[in-house]
Amino acid sequence: MSDPLAFCADELRRLEESSLLRRVRPLSSAQEPEVVVNGRRMLLLASNNYLGLATHPRVVAAATEAARRWGAGSGSARLITGGVTLHDELERRLAAFKGRDDAVLFSSGYLANLGTIAALVSRGDAVFSDELNHASIIDAVRLSRAEVHVYRHCDVDHLRSLLASTPARRRLVVTDSVFSMDGDLAPLPELCDACEAAGAILMVDEAHATGVVGRGGHGAVGDLPVDVVMTTLSKSLGAAGGAVVGSRELVAYLRNRARSFIFDTAMPAPTAAAALAALDVLEAEPGRVERVRALARRLADGLRSCGFDVPEPAAAVVPVVVGGADTALALAAALDEAGILVPAIRPPTVPPGTARLRATVMATHTDEQIDRAVGAFAAARVPA
Numbered sequence: 046m047s048d049p050l051a052f053c054a055d056e057l058r059r060l061e062e063s064s065l066l067r068r069v070r071p072l073s074s075a076q077e078p079e080v081v082v083n084g085r086r087m088l089l090l091a092s093n094n095y096l097g098l099a100t101h102p103r104v105v106a107a108a109t110e111a112a113r114r115w116g117a118g119s120g121s122a123r124l125i126t127g128g129v130t131l132h133d134e135l136e137r138r139l140a141a142f143k144g145r146d147d148a149v150l151f152s153s154g155y156l157a158n159l160g161t162i163a164a165l166v167s168r169g170d171a172v173f174s175d176e177l178n179h180a181s182i183i184d185a186v187r188l189s190r191a192e193v194h195v196y197r198h199c200d201v202d203h204l205r206s207l208l209a210s211t212p213a214r215r216r217l218v219v220t221d222s223v224f225s226m227d228g229d230l231a232p233l234p235e236l237c238d239a240c241e242a243a244g245a246i247l248m249v250d251e252a253h254a255t256g257v258v259g260r261g262g263h264g265a266v267g268d269l270p271v272d273v274v275m276t277t278l279s280k281s282l283g284a285a286g287g288a289v290v291g292s293r294e295l296v297a298y299l300r301n302r303a304r305s306f307i308f309d310t311a312m313p314a315p316t317a318a319a320a321l322a323a324l325d326v327l328e329a330e331p332g333r334v335e336r337v338r339a340l341a342r343r344l345a346d347g348l349r350s351c352g353f354d355v356p357e358p359a360a361a362v363v364p365v366v367v368g369g370a371d372t373a374l375a376l377a378a379a380l381d382e383a384g385i386l387v388p389a390i391r392p393p394t395v396p397p398g399t400a401r402l403r404a405t406v407m408a409t410h411t412d413e414q415i416d417r418a419v420g421a422f423a424a425a426r427v428p429a
């Protein structure tokens with residue numbers, strides 16, 4: 046009998062040969078600037094816990110207390126009996142934080158994009174998507190069955206011409222505000238103008254902007270006329286989950302039409318409580334936002350001064366593009382040797398030929414730690 050799953054082993058061999066095989070590497074400690082991996086203490090330069098809130102005592106205490114009061118799991122979907130007042134409180138807080146009417150929670154950012162996009166557009170509609178948008182947006186568009194038009198990265202003229210030549214029942218333009226693998230910022234005011242002129246819906250994913258970009262870390266959108274604002278609670282807010290904020294009608298519509306809201310068990314209370322406490326800390330300690338931005342600039346400046354081609358960071362993501370997957374793996378291995386944890390990011394996460402080390406900083410890193418990382422990059426540098 047032949048093994049019907051034989052293709053798995055074949056595919057794994059193929060991935061290994063092309064330096065594209067991925068493995069989970071479990072930490073045995075929390076998301077702090079220094080972590081323990083395989084019994085070794087390493088400097089973590091790859092976490093999206095940008096403000097250090099995942100381990101903040103107030104955030105951890107809030108999650109602990111919520112587990113005592115509400116339990117560990119939520120028991121069912123929000124629309125059945127899984128919804129508790131804590132969820133409503135977090136939605137109100139997120140709406141206020143983003144300066145919008147209302148918000149709806151999802152169990153993850155991935156599910157927020159999936160449910161929202163598939164609820165807003167379907168067959169007969171058109172989506173216009175930046176070529177470097179996050180995978181969850183790409184998957185959401187496929188799921189929606191709307192016609193997809195990919196525009197060149199941050200190219201608003203290209204978008205305008207696609208909008209002008211594509212009539213459809215509904216048209217949705219969707220973009221990351223801070224791009225997850227490049228760390229650059231979408232041209233949001235110009236995108237707003239283009240959408241307004243075309244009568245298109247604009248949706249912005251603030252996963253990497255919330256907590257880092259904008260006044261007080263409120264995000265890149267601010268009071269721009271963006272119809273649908275999505276954020277994760279899993280990055281700067283140190284918890285997990287996603288949310289969509291917008292008008293009362295949009296949010297009520299999503300509660301009725303977003304399948305990843307309707308058919309998914311509600312976010313556990315400890316997670317919601319953690320996100321609420323993170324918003325408290327963010328507001329009480331705005332210095333964290335300044336700090337993470339300053340550290341990103343320090344890292345980028347340091348890497349540039351030792352010959353790496355690094356763009357000016359818009360947020361906490363500092364991409365070091367090296368080209369081939371094998372080169373990225375070699376650099377990551379050399380850094381690993383030096384005690385710096387910054388995994389290589391390879392296709393299909395990034396386009397072929399743009400494999401990179403995606404370094405990220407946390408507000409809780411010290412200047413010395415960032416300088417140590419720069420020194421390790423300089424020593425590991427493979428001459429071009």
Ligand SMILES: *Cc1c(COP(=O)(O)O)cnc(C)c1O
Nearest residue numbers: 153154155179181225252277279
């Ligand atoms: C991380 C991320 C998501 C997914 O959020 P999760 O909470 O991790 O599921 C969505 N969009 C972007 C741009 C992201 O970086």
